[in-house]
Amino acid sequence: MGGRKTVSGYRPPAPAPASFVDWPQDFGTRFTVFVDTEEEFDWGAPLRRDARGTGHMAAMPAAHARFADHGVPLLWLIDYPIVTCPRSVWILGQLIGDGRSSIGTQLHPWVNPPLDEEVCVRNSFTGNLPAELELRKLTVLTDAIASAFGARPIAYRAGRYGVGPNTLAALVALGYRIDTSMRSAYDYSSEDGPDFSAIPNHAFRTGPDRAIVELPLTTVFTGHLRNGGAALYRRLGKLPRGRGAASRLKLLSRVALTPEDMPLEEALEAVRVAVGEGVKLLNFSFHSPSIEPGHTPYVRDAADLAAFWRWWDAVFAELARLGVAPASLGEIIDAACGAAPTSASATGAGGL
Structure with missing residues (x-):
């Protein structure tokens, strides 16, 4: 996979321009x-193996309908508690019947067999595990998804964005074609996680034989000093309240494309900046428990949920105004890698 491993975490290298x-x-x-x-699970408490509730999935059909009303397909990156919940599998099986939404993989190591490692912050980043254990966990999850949905998944995200030096080789070995574990301009090294400071917003080819297309989660710097980017943002983090002051003064803000803790006006500006800078694929994301109040710090009550949906409505309106259309996973693969296979996965687990 390249990059370097340090005592504070793994740092993937900046992709070469030829790999874009x-x-x-x-x-x-x-x-x-x-x-x-x-x-x-409780976002403010230590991770636990027995926190496996999936009750919010009952709200997923209504949430999916809201996106479908805008013509937007979803790529559900599912983990082990979801794929081993029969009700969740049945719900998702119905929803991918829209012909454009699809199923991928997300690995939370602390609830994914084999459960051989200590549950701790460092081990919550799957890429920190021994290569053999990471591969075994990914194999168990991949096989479970293939069994549940009748097609092997080909899009992956490491939970907590916990990609490591052995991850892409494991993905290639299991037939994956897309990774979306890298969160552009974010640094988790303070928790022994990866540092994505060198990762841009543009999709690039990576891994053994460049067999994986990396779709980084889009992060945009806005404000008068936005050209300072990740380096300036890092320096501001060393000053007391430096980042907050810079944001309030409209000098520099780091904006991820998610309704979770990202103010709407800043997100709209980030969309405009990304399009203006020539990013051809904007990648948005959210956590499934946020579709029901009380499960994440982002949606605590009915008012938060209403704001969550207002955020999406406004963002979709701005994207439409700018001529930015939604893309399914199959369309992305077709554009990035050539014609998509015509197997059962075209509208199912792999989305290809």
Whole structure:
């Protein structure tokens, strides 16, 4: 996979310009929505193996309908508690019947067999595990998804964005073609996680034989000093309240494309900046438990949920105004890698 491992975490290298995906002209500028489809747990407490609730999935059909009303397909990246919940599998099986939404993989190691490692912050980043254990966990999850949905998944995200030096080789070995574990301009090294400071917003080819297309989660710097980017943002983090002051003064804000803790006006500006900078695929994301109040710090009550949906409505309106259309996983693969297979996975688990 390249990059370097340090005592504070793994740092993937900046991709070479030659590795950037050269999108076809008729692809235009597009966007996609990833859903980290996972169990419910207390975000403020230590991780636990027995926190496996999936009750919020009953609200997923109504949530899916809201996106469908805008013509937006979803890519559900599901983890082990979801795929081993029969009701969740049945619900998702019905929803991918829309012909454009699809199923991918998300690995939370602390609830994914084999449960051989200590539950701790460092081990919550799957890429920190021994290569053999990471591969075994990923194999168990991949096989479970294939069994549940009748097709092997080909899109992956490491839970907590916990990609490591052995991850991409494991993905290639299991037939994956897309990774979306890298969160552009974010640094988790203070928790022994990866540092994505060198990762841009543009899709690129990576891994053994460049067999994986990396779709980084889009992060945009806005404000008068936005050209300072990740380096300036890092320096501001060393000053007391430096980042908050810079944001309030409209000097520099780091904006991820998610309704979770990202103010609407800043998100709209980030969309405009990304399109203006020539990003051809804008990648949005949210956590599945946020569709029901009380499961995440982002949606605590009915008022938060209403704001969550207002955020999406406004963002979709702005994307439409800018001529940015939604893309399914199959359309992305077709544009990035050539014609998609015509197997059962075209509208199912792999989305290809």
